[in-house]
Amino acid sequence: MxxxxxxxxxxxxxxxxxASSSCSSSSLVCGNGRKGKTGNEIHSFCSKCKEKEAQVKANQTEGLCGDCLxxxxxxxxxxxxxxxxxxxxxxxxxxxxxxxxxxxxxxxxxxxxxxxxxxxxxxxxxxxxxxxxxxxxxxxxxxxxxxxxxxxxxxxxxxxxxxxxxxxxxxxxxxxxxxxxxxxxxxxxxxxxxxxxxxxxxxxxxxxxxxxxxxxxxxxxxxxxxxxxxxxxxxxxxxxxxxxxxxxxxxxxxxxxxxxxxxxxxxxxxxxxxxxxxxxxxxxxxxxxxxxxxxxxxxxxxxxxxxxxxxxxxxxxxxxxxxxxxxxxxxxxxxxxxxxxxxxxxxxxxxxxxxxxxxxxxxxxxxxxxxxSLELLCPICSAPLNEKDFMEIRKGFGTNLDLTSLQAALKNRETRLDLPSPVFHCLCCPSCQFQILQEQKPSGQFVYSLLPDIMKKRAIENIISNDSWMRRRIEDCLFSDDDGDEVQDADLEEVTKKMEKFGK
Missing domain, CATH: 3.40.50.620 (HUPs)
Known part of the structure; x- marks a missing residue:
């Protein structure tokens, strides 16, 4: 790159x-590659070493010799x-x-x-x-x-x-x-x-x-x-x-x-x-x-x-x-x-x-x-998504998504992994949704079908990691097996407040 x-x-x-044009030793090469002016307008010696003749005008501010540049x-x-x-x-x-x-x-x-x-x-x-x-x-x-x-x-x-x-x-x-x-x-x-x-x-x-x-x-x-x-x-x-x-x-x-x-x-x-x-x-x-x-x-x-x-x-x-x-x-x-x-x-x-x-x-x-490990990345551009995007993604999964089958496919390293187009769409960042997938247009689903499988695989990994992320976010609101029935009313009230705050 x-x-x-x-x-x-x-x-x-x-x-x-x-930018690739040649220049004589008596003139300076400015930033855009054109010959700069000589004479009294710019010093004839390098502004850094003060010994060699200036060859380039670095960043349009000072003349430098090639070694100093x-x-x-x-x-x-x-x-x-x-x-x-x-x-x-x-x-x-x-x-x-x-x-x-x-x-x-x-x-x-x-x-x-x-x-x-x-x-x-x-x-x-x-x-x-x-x-x-x-x-x-x-x-x-x-x-x-x-x-x-x-x-x-x-x-x-x-x-x-x-x-x-x-x-x-x-x-x-x-x-x-x-x-x-x-x-x-x-x-x-x-x-x-x-x-x-x-x-x-x-x-x-x-x-x-x-x-x-x-x-x-x-x-x-x-x-x-x-x-x-x-x-x-x-x-x-x-x-x-x-x-x-x-x-x-x-x-x-x-x-x-x-x-x-x-x-x-x-x-x-x-x-x-x-x-x-x-x-x-x-x-x-x-x-x-x-x-x-x-x-x-x-x-x-x-x-x-x-x-x-x-x-x-x-x-x-x-x-x-x-x-x-x-x-x-x-x-x-x-x-x-x-x-x-x-x-x-x-x-x-x-x-x-x-x-x-x-x-x-x-x-x-x-x-x-x-x-x-907590960052959920867009499967196309790898941009990290914020918490609001997490919640929207969870809503967009639907009820017919078989996570067990997807996990098995990843474990078996299957080369062909497909998701419903709307699910993949909601896993992407807003920029990719608008500029690349164009889901509101008929071509959106066709574009999705042509994307490399490596992007579809990342989308599936994001779905699985999303559940883990959600659990980590509310981990302090969950009860362990040792808690039993000894939870007090005050504890229940505190948990309810945390859940309501997270939902907002």
Missing amino acids: DCGVQCNGAFCSGGTPE HATLLAKFKGAVNSNGMILPTDKLLLAFSGGPASRVALEFIREIQSKVQRDSDASKDNSLRIFQFGVAFVDESAALQLTFHEACQVIEGIKSIVSDKVHQQEDLHIVPIESIWSTDDSDGKQKLSDLLESMQDATGKEDLLGYIRLQVLQKIAVEHGYSKLILGLCTTRIATHVVASTVKGQGYCLPGDVQYVDARWKVPVLLPLRDCVAKELTMLCHVNSWKTIFTKALSTLAGSHFSVNSLVESFVALLQEENPSRERTIARTAEKLKPFGFNRLPETDTVRQLSHRRSDASQHCRSDDNT
């Missing part, structure tokens, strides 16, 4: 031609990694790679950190020190974007040339088509994906659903190949756009969980080490270091800038950034003040406890109670 100059969902759609962004990357315990010696990391500037910078920074650890290990007396491993994953979306065979091959060859060059050949590269989430043959999966997107009338919902499926494919790759963590290239620019877009789409409740460094609601925790870096600086770093990037198309680039709510918000945030270079950071930092969820921290392990002093500052912003 990436966030270069232009992004769609979680994967970058690449930069503009200006690299050091600044690497320091932000390492700060996020160290303060949150993201990378441990025993880890096997999977980097979601799109070929855009952000994922390219993340790739180079991980390689640099790994090389340093390797040098330290070689120099130490104990050569048995473990060094983390990492691989790279690229999700091929040519079937969703209806690319020609030649265009798809060009993108894949470009990805291979970047990841497996002559110097770096040790990383595992996983190139997986997005239709593989249906776990069927290629032709059947492509047909289901095509039918699903064509049946959806809401452009924003179509774009969002493609991003949700993409993340599910990355999770599938990580689980099947034994990766312990998944790294995404989401940066400040993408997060700022996501904050505004989520607010517009009514996803404010789940927003705090999406903007943190760590998101452990998934089987393989998701990490955002580039959260404090803006897209323009990442693009400039690729430019000054001559790091090759790949332009990949997206739904919004094919349909136009006003294709969806996401593309409109992206244009809006870009306009704000032109007027005030700190707007993106301001939006992102404002969202960071929201109270995170319990899953916004990595699970505690012995290794993590030993490094707890390195991430104490970040840990204090997370919930102190371990309630990760």
Whole structure:
């Protein structure tokens, strides 16, 4: 996942031609890739080291040389990694790679950190020190974007040339088509994906659903190949756009969980080490270091800038950034003040406890109670649902739902799991109900029938966990077997009050 100059969902759609244009040594490259003015308007030397000639105008405020820009962004990357315990010696990391500037910078920074650890290990007396491993994953979306065979091959060859060059050949590269989430043959999966997107009338919902499926494919790759963590290239620019877009789409409740460094609601925790870096600086770093990037198309680039709510918000945030270079950071930092969820921290392990002093500052912003298992997640977008949604879901189950059969199907790992369409609808968050399922329209049930089975399986798991959640919520109102008939009238009155309060 990436966030270069232009992004769609979680994967970058690449930069503009200006962003990759060459520049002479006597001029500065500004944030949008165009040559900046020289002379008396900007200092000719780097504002940080005061020695080398400035090559880029970082965030439209100061001129930096290429080395200082690299050091600044690497320091932000390492700060996020160290303060949150993201990378441990025993880890096997999977980097979601799109070929855009952000994922390219993340790739180079991980390689640099790994090389340093390797040098330290070689120099130490104990050569048995473990060094983390990492691989790279690229999700091929040519079937969703209806690319020609030649265009798809060009993108894949470009990805291979970047990841497996002559110097770096040790990383595992996983190139997986997005239709593989249906776990069927290629032709059947492509047909289901095509039918699903064509049946959806809401452009924003179509774009969002493609991003949700993409993340599910990355999770599938990580689980099947034994990766312990998944790294995404989401940066400040993408997060700022996501904050505004989520607010517009009514996803404010789940927003705090999406903007943190760590998101452990998934089987393989998701990490955002580039959260404090803006897209323009990442693009400039690729430019000054001559790091090759790949332009990949997206739904919004094919349909136009006003294709969806996401593309409109992206244009809006870009306009704000032109007027005030700190707007993106301001939006992102404002969202960071929201109270995170319990899953916004990595699970505690012995290794993590030993490094707890390195991430104490970040840990204090997370919930102190371990309630990760209490979160009921939307089966489509994985957004957490609030207590009001819990109660509405319970009302929507109906009386003909056979929980025993569903539990048996999960236990036997049956591949085909179906729920009544109305039940699945009530298990989803309001945003997915309106933009993706469109239950009030005839196409809603057809859309549900085409969704991947992994989403339907999560819905069934939510139904079963919902009963456990309800019991935990009223646990202090229940009597144990030892209470017998010795309950006093005062106790009964207190229990009645608690039940009435919970019902409200």
